[in-house]
Amino acid sequence: MTSNHTDSQGPVWEVFTQKKSGAPYQHAGSVHAFDKEMALENARDLYTRRDKPSGLWVVPAAEIVAVDPGDAAPFFDPADDKVYRHPTFYEVPAGVENL
Amino acid sequence: MEKLHDFQRFIDAEEKIEPKDWMPDEYRAHNIRQISQHAHSEVIGMQPEGNWITRAPTLRAKKILLAKIQDEGGHGLYLYSAAETLGISRDEMIAQLHAGKAKYSSVFNYPTLNWADIGAIGWLVDGAAVTNQLSLRRTSYGPYSRAMLRICNEESFHQRQGYEIMLKMAKGTPEQKEMAQDALNRWWWPSLMMFGPHDNHSERSTKGMLWKIKRASNDELRQRFIDKTVPQAEFLGLTIPDPKLRWNEATGHYETSDINWEEFNQVIQGNGPCNKERMDHHKQVHAEGAWVREAAAAYAARQKEQLQEA
Amino acid sequence: MTTNQALYQYCLRLGDTNLILGHRLSEMCSRGPMLEEDIALTNFALDHIGQAEALLQYAGKLEGKGRSEDDLSYLRNVEEFENFRLVEQPNTDFAYVIARQFLVDVYQCLLYQKMQKSTDETLAGMGSRFLKESTYHLRHTSGWMERLGLGTDESKRRIQQAISDLWQFTPEMLTAKSYEKELEAQGIIPDAEEIALDWLVQVVRVLSRSGLHKPQDVAVPPPISHSDHLVRMLAEMQYLQRTYPDARW
Numbered sequence: 001m002t003s004n005h006t007d008s009q010g011p012v013w014e015v016f017t018q019k020k021s022g023a024p025y026q027h028a029g030s031v032h033a034f035d036k037e038m039a040l041e042n043a044r045d046l047y048t049r050r051d052k053p054s055g056l057w058v059v060p061a062a063e064i065v066a067v068d069p070g071d072a073a074p075f076f077d078p079a080d081d082k083v084y085r086h087p088t089f090y091e092v093p094a095g096v097e098n099l
Numbered sequence: 100m101e102k103l104h105d106f107q108r109f110i111d112a113e114e115k116i117e118p119k120d121w122m123p124d125e126y127r128a129h130n131i132r133q134i135s136q137h138a139h140s141e142v143i144g145m146q147p148e149g150n151w152i153t154r155a156p157t158l159r160a161k162k163i164l165l166a167k168i169q170d171e172g173g174h175g176l177y178l179y180s181a182a183e184t185l186g187i188s189r190d191e192m193i194a195q196l197h198a199g200k201a202k203y204s205s206v207f208n209y210p211t212l213n214w215a216d217i218g219a220i221g222w223l224v225d226g227a228a229v230t231n232q233l234s235l236r237r238t239s240y241g242p243y244s245r246a247m248l249r250i251c252n253e254e255s256f257h258q259r260q261g262y263e264i265m266l267k268m269a270k271g272t273p274e275q276k277e278m279a280q281d282a283l284n285r286w287w288w289p290s291l292m293m294f295g296p297h298d299n300h301s302e303r304s305t306k307g308m309l310w311k312i313k314r315a316s317n318d319e320l321r322q323r324f325i326d327k328t329v330p331q332a333e334f335l336g337l338t339i340p341d342p343k344l345r346w347n348e349a350t351g352h353y354e355t356s357d358i359n360w361e362e363f364n365q366v367i368q369g370n371g372p373c374n375k376e377r378m379d380h381h382k383q384v385h386a387e388g389a390w391v392r393e394a395a396a397a398y399a400a401r402q403k404e405q406l407q408e409a
Numbered sequence: 410m411t412t413n414q415a416l417y418q419y420c421l422r423l424g425d426t427n428l429i430l431g432h433r434l435s436e437m438c439s440r441g442p443m444l445e446e447d448i449a450l451t452n453f454a455l456d457h458i459g460q461a462e463a464l465l466q467y468a469g470k471l472e473g474k475g476r477s478e479d480d481l482s483y484l485r486n487v488e489e490f491e492n493f494r495l496v497e498q499p500n501t502d503f504a505y506v507i508a509r510q511f512l513v514d515v516y517q518c519l520l521y522q523k524m525q526k527s528t529d530e531t532l533a534g535m536g537s538r539f540l541k542e543s544t545y546h547l548r549h550t551s552g553w554m555e556r557l558g559l560g561t562d563e564s565k566r567r568i569q570q571a572i573s574d575l576w577q578f579t580p581e582m583l584t585a586k587s588y589e590k591e592l593e594a595q596g597i598i599p600d601a602e603e604i605a606l607d608w609l610v611q612v613v614r615v616l617s618r619s620g621l622h623k624p625q626d627v628a629v630p631p632p633i634s635h636s637d638h639l640v641r642m643l644a645e646m647q648y649l650q651r652t653y654p655d656a657r658w
Contacts, residue, residue, distance in 0.1 A: 146439055149438045149439045153432065153646060154648050158478060158479055161458060162455055168438055169438070169451040176448075267658060272657075274653060275653070380439070384441075384442075387442070387503075390564060390567070391446075394557050394563070397560045398555070
């Protein structure tokens with residue numbers, strides 16, 4: 001994700017598509033465009049030529065906030081040892097159902 | 100040094116490198132060079148086939164060819180985006196192309212002289228490209244690998260449409276068959292050259308392989324392509340223009356004459372039949388589009404101002 | 410002229426218009442001002458060629474001489490082509506491409522909208538299928554009219570020039586041929602006069618939003634004749650079919 005606003009091809013936008021109604025939006029790729037409408041249209045032509053999606057988002061790449069890979073360890077590792085957040089952590093006595 | 104060691108371990112474990120991860124400068128430069136060259140090839144590759152859109156002999160053929168060339172443009176865009184994640188802008192890449200600093204596949208410097216050439220490009224040039232691209236799906240740089248996945252999915256019809264044209268021509272009138280053979284004669288060797296120099300001559304191969312940017316050597320890929328293509332030519336009833344071509348029972352591979360490397364080097368150095376034409380076309384279109392891009396930028400700036408005033 | 414013959418002529422008129430416009434747009438492949446726009450224009454070309462295929466196939470059926478859409482496209486001479494003169498005008502620059510497309514898009518949107526209600530089932534079906542494509546085209550070209558009209562001095566000059574130069578070809582597009590009157594009366598095809606009125610309102614609305622002015626109507630429209638451009642275009646388009654008449658493609 002770069003944000004080269006002075007580029008004569010226009011700024012970069014990130015494109016998200018939704019495969020079918022109710023499904024999560026997924027990152028499809030990026031496009032260059034000078035304005036919102038152009039970004040939508042360029043994204044449509046580039047990422048939906050084959051499979052008809054049910055939704056399309058575009059977001060200026062410069063507006064995306066991401067975790068720095070250097071911060072990944074303190075950011076993500078602590079989730080790793082909280083086993084009690086997963087159902088498999090718990091023992092279910094034999095004979096008990098629908099739990 | 101420690102970082103480089105960790106980096107190599109990460110690569111060896113088949114993990115993908117992502118844009119913001121630490122990477123050696125040389126890894127970054129190697130990827131920029133390879134991905135931008137790949138992107139330029141897709142875009143310049145629109146020209147030789149584009150020559151025939153207006154002469155496509157049926158409406159069906161015209162639609163297929165348009166859709167195919169449109170895909171090439173789209174693939175160029177996927178690849179430019181992948182390269183941009185490494186910190187180079189599309190403008191810079193285009194400037195490098197125009198300055199002759201960035202290369203594109205030399206195969207696109209040959210002319211398209213008859214309709215069968217469109218078949219031959221789809222069958223041979225796309226066939227060679229896809230052999231390379233399939234292996235690049237496993238390249239170590241994440242955005243490049245993802246672009247390759249998408250491209251391979253979309254490319255699957257390209258080779259088939261080319262072969263379909265060849266089949267119609269090869270089974271058509273004597274004149275059509277002649278055109279088909281002529282196209283094969285002219286495109287066979289340039290297609291084999293697409294895989295690049297022999298392994299021992301290609302200085303960048305080693306680093307590229309160590310860092311898993313490239314996943315198979317030039318000669319390996321070339322052989323793979325030859326082995327699958329020769330029987331397809333036989334099915335068409337056409338002759339591969341190589342008197343030394345023969346099946347080697349012991350190795351399980353076809354043997355061929357050596358490539359004319361003198362020609363290869365000439366074309367790479369800009370002396371192919373169409374180098375100047377391709378580059379002039381790209382430069383001219385880019386220059387002619389400048390006022391449009393300026394207008395779009397000015398309009399967007401004005402819109403933003405109005406939004407802030409409101 | 411029987412109803413069938415009139416409808417055949419009408420389908421040729423619409424089909425040829427799409428064929429020639431699609432061809433003009435296909436010439437833009439690898440010539441867009443940016444790669445994204447290149448792909449957009451190719452999409453338009455594909456839509457118009459698809460529309461031409463359907464219309465010419467139907468025309469061939471109505472004619473009843475066993476001519477396919479390819480026969481009609483590749484084996485007729487220039488004087489037999491019925492396309493609007495507007496669409497054969499060359500791709501002088503991007504402004505011409507957009508202006509020409511915009512003027513046709515407004516027309517086709519209105520036409521297809523009404524065509525959906527045709528008493529002829531085939532036409533009605535085509536109307537609803539094509540309308541989606543044309544609606545998107547119009548959205549795209551209206552956007553560019555505004556960007557170019559309100560962009561820079563140069564872009565404004567160019568787009569105004571293109572609109573002014575192409576304006577003389579619009580009356581032909583908006584005027585029904587004599588054989589169409591009977592078809593209109595039977596509800597087979599839309600009323601051309603209604604379309605023409607709406608067309609002007611919509612075009613003027615976009616022009617003024619884009620800071621552009623409506624050109625003067627020409628007092629005496631030029632004689633309706635194909636241009637040299639079309640002759641050259643057909644020579645290229647029909648080259649293979651004409652050179653190798655026995656070949657199958």
